[in-house]
Amino acid sequence: MGHHSYLVVGECQFLYTRDHYNEELAALFNESDRELVVADADDDTRDDGWDERGITLGYYTTANALQQRLNVQGFTSRRALVDLAEGIAQWRKVYDAQSGLREREARGEQLHQTLARTPRVAAELLEAIGEAIRPHRSQKSFATFQDYFQYEDAFAETVSDVQELRWFVEDRSLVRLIIDQAPGPMRVGLDLSELTGCCVSLDTAQPIAGPTRERQLAALADNAPLIVLTEGSTDSRVLTEAMHVTHPHLADFVRFIDYTGTKAGGSVGKLATVVNAFIAAGVANRFVAIADNDAGAHEAFAKLKRQKLPAGCRVLHYPDLPLLTCYPTIEPPSSTVALTDVNGVAGSLEMYLGVDVLTIDGTLAPVHLKTFMPAVQRHQGVLSEAHKVLVLKAFEKKVKAARSRRDSSGDWSGLRAIFEKIVHAFD
Structure with missing residues (x-):
């Protein structure tokens, strides 16, 4: 019996x-x-x-x-x-x-x-x-x-x-x-x-x-998609589109948070708040918060990176790129263009979309240095708003062409570097 x-x-x-x-x-x-x-x-x-x-x-x-x-x-x-x-x-x-x-x-x-x-x-x-x-x-x-x-x-x-x-x-x-x-x-x-x-x-x-309940929750973290938190809707949308070109095999395994239809603004400060909310809520999914590789994001994430984070959470920045080690830069009040290292200074997502889309009228869209941030001892660098719009439009055309032809020609090195950093976040 x-x-x-x-x-x-x-x-x-x-x-x-x-x-x-x-x-x-x-x-x-x-x-x-x-x-x-x-x-x-x-x-x-x-x-x-x-x-x-x-x-x-x-x-x-x-x-x-x-x-x-x-x-x-x-x-x-x-x-x-x-x-x-x-x-x-x-x-x-x-x-x-x-x-x-x-x-x-x-x-x-x-x-x-x-x-x-x-x-x-x-x-x-x-x-x-x-x-x-x-x-x-x-x-x-x-x-x-x-x-x-x-x-x-x-x-x-x-x-x-x-x-x-x-x-x-x-x-x-x-x-x-x-x-x-x-x-x-x-x-x-x-x-x-x-x-x-x-x-x-x-x-x-x-x-x-x-x-038994703990094993059940652990299984959820192991089986559920990795959640990626970004600074706002543009970063989330662009990275999702790019992943379908460079890493389509990750489409059901990595999920960028969807801000569509929400009033969530795009800023690194708000991203840090969301990360703390996820931690406080005990979200079972593994999740990664990834921010720009610029002065503002490094300053905003400094306190968060000093915290003891849960095992299922990682706080990252976009990786350093060879392209950005010697990039056209303008520091006011001068209008002179100099080649400088803007990794950690001006590494917003637009800077990772490829040399082909960053090139406007035959030259790379220059970075403009703005406010000096004492906490990280560097200036914040950005593209001009006009250039940012042109870069994003060029990228949208590149994505459509790549997906329609199933051809990822062009420069995708920056985006591949981002996805590799996400993939290996828990190594």
């Missing part, structure tokens, strides 16, 4: 797992829900709920509390009903296929194997679950023994149907469907008592729900 864990709703048991526990179910509970009771071998109060060693172990809360936990995970009543309808439809297809196969195998001879029941429709199953978990399972609650045994048979059939649906419906949706039929204060839980008996090795001293 196997040892099982299972969902307890009132006096009923559902969703059996043999010789272990289902991690999705365990992660629905907190360590504060844990109940462990050890009885003396000669304890006269022991009842049928005790295993041979006198240990009961499980995690218990109320139906209402579990509903709320499922709600914040997105497993609402509506979603569960949709999942159930889709699951039953899939179950019916499998049933029909199996029935047809068995009929063909039995053609010309007696059919020895009874065909499975036709899957119940959703409304009938939910009604059966509701009937099962009402508190009347003792024999004294029924007029005759026959009524009780009929109820027990119906309950066993319902449990079997729910168990069969695990092949077609996610466990958390099934939990939601079950507890939605229960009164809010009804006791529900994950019973692990059988796993403490012979032939199983569950350590009753070790927490289960907490570490």
Whole structure:
């Protein structure tokens, strides 16, 4: 006989797992829900709920509390009903296929194997679950023994149907469907008592729900797209477009935050605020904040970079480029153009879009040095607004040409360097 864990709703048991526990179910509970009771071998109060060693172990809360936990995970009543309808439809297809196969195998001879029941429709199953978990399972609650045994048979059939649906419906949706039929204060839980008996090795001293939830969150960080936070909508849009040209294989794995339709302004100061908000919220996704490689961004990020950041967070600047080590620069009040190193001074995204788009009327659009920033001991450098507009327009044409021809000719070295820095942010 196997040892099982299972969902307890009132006096009923559902969703059996043999010789272990289902991690999705365990992660629905907190360590504060844990109940462990050890009885003396000669304890006269022991009842049928005790295993041979006198240990009961499980995690218990109320139906209402579990509903709320499922709600914040997105497993609402509506979603569960949709999942159930889709699951039953899939179950019916499998049933029909199996029935047809068995009929063909039995053609010309007696059919020895009874065909499975036709899957119940959703409304009938939910009604059966509701009937099962009402508190009347003792024999004294029924007029005759026959009524009780009929109820027990119906309950066993319902449990079997729910168990069969695990092949077609996610466990958390099934939990939601079950507890939605229960009164809010009804006791529900994950019973692990059988796993403490012979032939199983569950350590009753070790927490289960907490570490399971931590593994679930870690899996989310591992599987969810890497979020990249930028200074504003232009950087996000340009980098997204460029990624489809230079790194299309990352399209489903890296997601630049979409500012479309928001009033979020584009500034490095606001980016630092967003990073701190992500940290404070405990965002499970791994995320990278990447800012310009200019004086203003280095000054604004200085405090943030001194903080102890979570393991899943990185704060970066666009990388230094060979092009920017000797770049045309104008320092007022002079109008003379000099070749200077503008890495860390004027490395806004426009400077990474390629020599081809930075070249206007045969020459590179010059950087203009502006305010001196004492905190980083350098001037802030920028392109003129007119040149910035021309560079972005030229880049849009380059992207369209590259995607229509599936040809990434031209200078993409700066953007490739940015993506490589993002890709290796957690090395």
